Amino acid sequence: MNSPARRHRLFPPAIPRSTALPVALVMLMLLGVTFARIGAQTAHAALYPDDRRQAMTEADASRFAGAGVLMCYSDFGTLERAAAAWLVGSHDLVVMNAHNFVDRRLVPTHPVTNCFFRIAGGDYYFNEDSLRIGASVESKALHITDDWALLRLLQPTPETVKPQPAPDVSDVATGARFKVVMVSPAGHSNTRLAASTESCDVYRVDEPTEGHIRRVRHDCNDGYGGSGSGLFTEDGRLIAMHSASLDMNQKRPFDIETHYGSAMLFEGELAEAIRDAASKAR
Incomplete structure (x- = not known):
């Protein structure tokens, strides 16, 4: 059994009733401020809190020349919109992300022949031997800043389909x-x-x-x-x-x-x- 002195050390003196309520209120206020701060930080850290996107119009397509879509067949044979791609510099040159064709370790994933470029209502196929990706020969991984690929079209787009300068x-x-x-x-x-x-x-x-x-x-x-x-x-x-x-x-x-x-x-x-x-x- 603990002595009175021992019990005194284990259990601190109780807060008098006359001050218990004010102390509790202060603690609740501090707790509320803490949760409010955490909530504000969490809301601010939302990756995408407001959707500001608008449908792309014909006027946009004219203003942002060269905008196209990389279309690819999946492993199940279904045709899918794989990614954005851009006609750039000339009527037969397309730029896109390298990760459409290789994974992060640069292992090939999708053959170029499974894909084509769609722009202004037309479909254009690639010269598979023209693929160039940004990662160097010595690289062992794909990074944000070398995640690019260039491909030539087998046939150039008509003059009416303008490339991006x-x-x-x-x-x-x-x-x-x-x-x-x-x-x-x-x-x-x-x-x-x-x-x-x-x-x-x-x-x-x-x-x-x-x-x-x-x-x-x-x-x-x-x-x-x-x-x-x-x-x-x-x-x-x-x-x-x-x-x-x-x-x-x-x-x-x-x-x-x-x-x-x-x-x-x-x-x-x-x-x-x-x-x-x-x-x-x-």
Whole structure:
């Protein structure tokens, strides 16, 4: 049995009744403030709290030239809209994400012959031997900034189907924050819109990494199916191509690596490859 002194050490003196209620109220107020702060942080950390997408119109298609869709047959033989793709630099050159054809470890996943390019109501097939991806020969993994691929069309598009001019991002500063328009000609899995545009923001432009290309972090929709979407300046210049996609509308603690969508600027080895291929157009 514990002595009175021992019990005194184990159980602190009780709070007098006259002060118990005020103390309890203060504790509840502090607890409420804490939960409010946590709730505010969680809401702020929602990956995509507001849907700002609009249906892509004919006027948009004219303004954002070269917008097309990579169509591919699945393993079950069904034709699917795989990703956005862009006619760029010439009438027979298409740029898209490399992850349409290889996985993160650069293991081939889908043959080029299972896919074709759809633009302005026409379907155009690729020269499978023309595939070039951004990852170097020595690379063991695919990164955001080398997740690009170039393919030649077997037949060029007609003159009425205009390509996007070779992009120039020399005026985009590292660390910059600015407004953009995301153009998603293949849509996203989390919307019924077949193709969409969205006014959104770039929050940071990183330092160059793979291929001397900078990563762009944005708050545009990052849903599945939006790979290859183009980021345009407000005056209509293509500057970046979206890469990674996430499961949208989640709430999680803020982390810049996952909170924002990721795109790569059209510069470095990607820009050089486009200029080189465009100069050799048929």
